[in-house]
Amino acid sequence: MNSRANPNRGRRPAPAEKSPRAPATERILAVLKSIPKGKVAAYGQVAALAGLPNGARQVARVLHSLSGGEKLPWHRVIGASGRISLPGADGAEQARRLAREGVKVDTGGRVDWDRFRWRPHSISAA
DNA sequence: ACTGTGACTTTCA
């Protein structure tokens, strides 16, 4: 019963619904939500936990796209240098939110990793 | 399919 021209040849059954977000993006968001309050994580760290060992930029891009979804603790993500990477007024707001959670942000947006770095069990940090 | 984007990260000077 198989006709010679099989339309579904090799093609995976496309998802019934269009993806609201790409899979990698979903993982990034999942990790983002997993960041405990009062802690901060680097883009590269979040990316690594999301399955993208070098996807720091993807995290940044996703976050930028989400800009407005205040449901997510986007303000808990900072640069690897322990510095807030978000320029402009949004960066000031990020520092404000962190301070409200107990994270001391130095003038210029520096954060003490040793005190506020998020350490998930999956990654034994030094 | 190709190109551009991006709140990064690391390294070299």
Next chain:
DNA sequence: ATGAAAGCCACAG
């Protein structure tokens, strides 16, 4: 310390 350049990867148009 400061700055520039390259490397990086996934998504959107």
